[in-house]
Amino acid sequence: MLNVLILDDEDIIRTEVNEFLTNVGYSVYEADRPSRAMELLQQHEIDIMILDIKLPEKDGVEVLQDVKQLHPATEVIMITGHGDSDTVLQCMKRGAFDFFHKPIRLLEIRTAIERTERFLSLQTKLRHLERRFDAVSTDLQRSIADIVGSSEAIQGVIDTTLKAAASADTSVLITGESGSGKELVARVLHHASPRASRPYVPVNCSAIPDTLIESEFFGHRKGAFTGAIEDRAGYFEAAEGGTLFLDEIGDMPLAAQTKLLRVLEDRRVKRVGGTREVPVNLRVIAATNQDLPRMISDKAFRGDLYYRINTLEIRIPPLRERLADLQELISHFISDFNPRFRKQIRGISADALQKLSRYDFPGNVRELRGMVERAMILSDGPLLEADVLSLPSEARSSGPGFRSALAPLDRSPDSQETDPTVQPNSAEGLSAQRFQTEILPRQLAEVDQLEIGMVEEFERSLLAEALKRCQHNKSRTAQMLDISIHALGRRLRRLEMS
Numbered sequence: 038m039l040n041v042l043i044l045d046d047e048d049i050i051r052t053e054v055n056e057f058l059t060n061v062g063y064s065v066y067e068a069d070r071p072s073r074a075m076e077l078l079q080q081h082e083i084d085i086m087i088l089d090i091k092l093p094e095k096d097g098v099e100v101l102q103d104v105k106q107l108h109p110a111t112e113v114i115m116i117t118g119h120g121d122s123d124t125v126l127q128c129m130k131r132g133a134f135d136f137f138h139k140p141i142r143l144l145e146i147r148t149a150i151e152r153t154e155r156f157l158s159l160q161t162k163l164r165h166l167e168r169r170f171d172a173v174s175t176d177l178q179r180s181i182a183d184i185v186g187s188s189e190a191i192q193g194v195i196d197t198t199l200k201a202a203a204s205a206d207t208s209v210l211i212t213g214e215s216g217s218g219k220e221l222v223a224r225v226l227h228h229a230s231p232r233a234s235r236p237y238v239p240v241n242c243s244a245i246p247d248t249l250i251e252s253e254f255f256g257h258r259k260g261a262f263t264g265a266i267e268d269r270a271g272y273f274e275a276a277e278g279g280t281l282f283l284d285e286i287g288d289m290p291l292a293a294q295t296k297l298l299r300v301l302e303d304r305r306v307k308r309v310g311g312t313r314e315v316p317v318n319l320r321v322i323a324a325t326n327q328d329l330p331r332m333i334s335d336k337a338f339r340g341d342l343y344y345r346i347n348t349l350e351i352r353i354p355p356l357r358e359r360l361a362d363l364q365e366l367i368s369h370f371i372s373d374f375n376p377r378f379r380k381q382i383r384g385i386s387a388d389a390l391q392k393l394s395r396y397d398f399p400g401n402v403r404e405l406r407g408m409v410e411r412a413m414i415l416s417d418g419p420l421l422e423a424d425v426l427s428l429p430s431e432a433r434s435s436g437p438g439f440r441s442a443l444a445p446l447d448r449s450p451d452s453q454e455t456d457p458t459v460q461p462n463s464a465e466g467l468s469a470q471r472f473q474t475e476i477l478p479r480q481l482a483e484v485d486q487l488e489i490g491m492v493e494e495f496e497r498s499l500l501a502e503a504l505k506r507c508q509h510n511k512s513r514t515a516q517m518l519d520i521s522i523h524a525l526g527r528r529l530r531r532l533e534m535s
């Protein structure tokens with residue numbers, strides 16, 4: 038409903054116009070002088086103002102000027118006398134939307150107001166579209182910029198992603214090793230698609246307990262089970278119109294796979310405890326680092342679901358197949374971490390880079406990011422050197438130990454079990470190894486949460502913990518932290534721990 042303000046010093050005109058407009062459904066305010074009109078404009082969002090020319094205090098042309106300056110969203114319709122062509126011209130120049138002559142004909146007013154109303158609604162739509170367009174394009178720009186790398190391999194991935202984005206209903210399966218950037222690609226896919234202005238709902242299938250999976254995906258009605266204290270929409274409904282990203286789909290239990298398949302086929306969902314089915318309109322993007330065809334032959338993944346979700350497959354090559362991106366990625370992470378750690382590290386030494394490029398990065402970009410983060414905490418100079426990067430010495434690069442030292446932070450327990458390089462071989466080995474593979478990476482991940490001023494404190498406690506575990510033997514501590522004994526000494530002195 039539009040708000041209309043009438044500014045006229047003639048009571049009879051105000052009353053008549055007010056009655057007429059109120060009857061046809063507008064909300065009408067009246068003012069008999071400019072100062073009162075300005076007060077009302079302050080207090081209410083006035084869409085249209087009907088403004089007389091001849092007024093006490095100041096004339097209508099001046100009032101028009103004030104209104105256009107202070108309340109540009111308010112459209113003004115002027116009431117002018119006959120033969121006032123100069124004034125009409127002035128008013129139009131100053132932004133009046135329309136005008137009509139006295140004596141007023143109510144029907145004329147109504148037509149003028151309806152015209153203004155149509156104009157206002159078009160303007161609102163335009164503003165809305167502009168906002169959406171801006172938001173969509175910046176989100177897309179930002180999500181593409183998040184994918185660092187100029188190698189042919191990664192550019193190929195971005196090209197395919199943008200092509201896949203165009204067909205808004207096609208299911209896409211993103212495959213690639215852990216930490217290779219599948220989530221980043223899923224975001225680009227959404228933001229570049231016609232569904233970009235609608236929700237993007239990422240779901241990590243491995244993080245939902247089996248017992249909750251149905252209500253999380255389908256939602257529930259109040260009272261459907263203990264704890265269902267109110268009606269809740271599930272992921273399918275939350276992603277309405279947009280994209281549902283199912284990360285780690287290989288971890289979805291078989292029963293849930295069957296239900297997912299049904300939704301993809303019927304495009305309808307029913308909340309747990311509910312009776313009504315509601316239609317859903319969304320695109321599903323799934324991602325996995327597992328070998329789904331093998332899981333199908335092992336009966337751990339449904340073949341029919343697999344064919345349903347991989348209408349199009351985007352494979353992200355592991356980092357070791359695109360080492361051309363290494364330097365760019367390292368620079369990106371360094372500039373990301375510099376302000377957080379209050380450092381001014383300029384880059385990486387040629388020697389360290391060369392050694393890194395011989396590594397196979399089982400944890401891919403996530404692992405590289407963790408390495409850079411850790412090295413930056415430990416680094417004292419302007420360049421990241423091999424000793425703080427936990428790089429393998431030539432002898433260790435292919436031998437056991439190195440992988441475990443750099444195990445990605447979120448490596449699954451399964452992968453560690455099957456990885457012969459992380460099998461503990463002694464009690465001391467167990468604690469040192471656990472410190473390297475679990476405790477240290479977890480603590481490093483916690484750095485993300487720390488305030489800048491706490492970084493030194495954190496570093497100090499990390500070193501104290503490592504020293505304690507090695508009975509204060511410096512060379513063993515350095516070995517455990519994968520840094521040289523000199524680097525350890527420098528750090529202890531800087532932190533006044535020696």
Ligand SMILES: Nc1ncnc2c1ncn2[C@@H]1O[C@H](COP(=O)(O)OP(=O)(O)OP(=O)(O)O)[C@@H](O)[C@H]1O
Binds near residue numbers: 183184191366
């Ligand atoms: N090309 C890249 N440029 C910049 N950062 C990247 C790139 N690829 C991955 N990353 C970073 O590496 C980390 C892991 O990426 P992401 O979560 O997308 O991997 P993923 O393949 O989905 O991993 P998972 O299989 O474990 O879910 C994130 O911090 C991400 O920002």
